[in-house]
Amino acid sequence: MKRKINLLPFAIITILFFLLNSYVLSGIHTLSSNPIITPLFWTFIFVVTAALIYSIVRMRDNGMDLFFKIATHVFLVLFVSELIFILVLLPGDAYHLLLGKPRNIYWVEFALALFIFSILIFVYGIIRGKYAYRIIKHTLFFDDLPENFDGFTITQISDVHAGSFQSPRSVQKGINLIKAQKSDLFVFTGDLVNNKAEEITPWIGHFSQIKAPYGQFSVLGNHDYGDYIKWESEALKRANLQQLKTYHAELGFRLLLDEHVELYKHGEKIILAGVENWGLGFGERGDLQKALTGVDPNDFKVLLSHDPTHWDSEVKKLPSKVHLTLSGHTHGMQFGIEAFGIKWSPVKYRYAHWAGIASENGRFLNINRGFGFLGFSGRVGIWPEITVIELKKTRN
Structure with missing residues (x-):
């Protein structure tokens, strides 16, 4: 019926x-x-x-x-x-x-x-706008950055939403821009697909081209869990998520699920942590304490967390300082104005921070505007983004 x-x-x-x-x-x-x-x-x-x-x-x-x-x-x-x-x-x-x-x-x-x-x-x-990729660069300074990581570069993309792509040639243009940055580290901050793991399969050959000397790392976003479509059974939904995790590996991405890795350079290290999706109104799955288990509070930390509300709600208040959080999720609503000194999108009425760099007490957040698109098959004024962040040590 x-x-x-x-x-x-x-x-x-x-x-x-x-x-x-x-x-x-x-x-x-x-x-x-x-x-x-x-x-x-x-x-x-x-x-x-x-x-x-x-x-x-x-x-x-x-x-x-x-x-x-x-x-x-x-x-x-x-x-x-x-x-x-x-x-x-x-x-x-x-x-x-x-x-x-x-x-x-x-x-x-x-x-x-x-x-x-x-x-x-x-x-x-x-x-054209939905494939008009642009490089946005930020240089961030930290007093306690390990000396050997001065000048270390990170390329970030987010919100691929592979199920929305239609043009292999246009997507490859974006991949070529990522590769051209030659960053030390590559990270992907969630929403690889719209709903189903199979959406990424036509694009594995594209995204698996991305390589970085210190590795390629990723986390899950709210869309990756398959929450927005009806499944015949919970078992199929769980199998879909497991398959998506397998595809992350096929892409060459190390998926961080409430865990961290240590990145070493000439005997010094920084911590790279990643949590499952944690977002107000979008599922609070991630466990930051678990991700940082065993980490020295004095270590320099970079966190991958898909939803920027996690930074506002928990990360920036954490006693153990997380120096840099990398997020996505908002897409900048794929519509707005960023020109002539104006930065506006309707999404600002939902998110306090919706694109670019925010900071508080020496803790930084970067919100990537997204590599792909969802819902509206286009972008107006808020173009798809590839972020390059350079870490610098503050000099007195």
């Missing part, structure tokens, strides 16, 4: 969407009074809305197939672009209303230009 689907949320969203579009149409009519515009406009809006609702209803039986992806992406691009149009048009209308003047046609043209620009940049994000 199929579960009944509550259509009330869809009805509310549809009503709000049509009210929003009524205002958009009023702006268009300011520029043209052609009678054909209204029926064409509403026909298009009806088709987009109906396709979205139908794709959601059928998702239970068909999953997130091609039709679902097209319908949701068209709706998302249209909705966000119209929202930008309204946010620009509304203040102008309010201003002219207070002055008792008619709507300014030039202001409407400006809003329409931003609407068109928004659509174009979203299309770019879907076609």
Whole structure:
């Protein structure tokens, strides 16, 4: 017996969407009074809305197939672009209303230009932006870094989400950039797949090319546990996780599961620890105390922990100082602005720290913006990231 689907949320969203579009149409009519515009406009809006609702209803039986992806992406691009149009048009209308003047046609043209620009940049994000890898470099200074690790480099990627990839050539471009950094250490901070271990199999040949003199290490992210799809049995879910761990080994990654390793250079060492996923609202599996068992509190420590809320909640408060934590998870929401001194993404309203470096009491956190993408098959303003961190000893 199929579960009944509550259509009330869809009805509310549809009503709000049509009210929003009524205002958009009023702006268009300011520029043209052609009678054909209204029926064409509403026909298009009806088709987009109906396709979205139908794709959601059928998702239970068909999953997130091609039709679902097209319908949701068209709706998302249209909705966000119209929202930008309204946010620009509304203040102008309010201003002219207070002055008792008619709507300014030039202001409407400006809003329409931003609407068109928004659509174009979203299309770019879907076609090219999701593979527009960039290298972000940070140099971090520490008083107690072992002398022989001065200048030690770490390349970090996170959130591969292999099940979302479609272009082997584009992915290889990212792999080549990773290899070109020639870092001492490579780390991957979780979410290798979206849901199932098999998603990584077409890409093993790509990611297994990554090598570093001090090794390649990884941890699990919230998506790696298979929590977001329905399994026929718990045994299959456990088998999927075990298979994913095997694939980490095939990639040449040493998976750290609440444990640590010692990295030696000319007789001195640093600690590299890794925990299972620990994140507020995403499963608090990781055991930091277990990962650091046997570690001298005075040792220099680097921690791999997928979710940055772990740093805020536990890591930065730990009596045994963890010098550097490497995380991912947020993706920067794959949408935002990082230009002209502006750093903004809607994800900031969920995470205090959502990208780049944060620090407190000499303890650093780096949040990688993600190598892959999930949900929205694109990136706008928040591009896929390969992080290179250089550790430096503070000189007096």
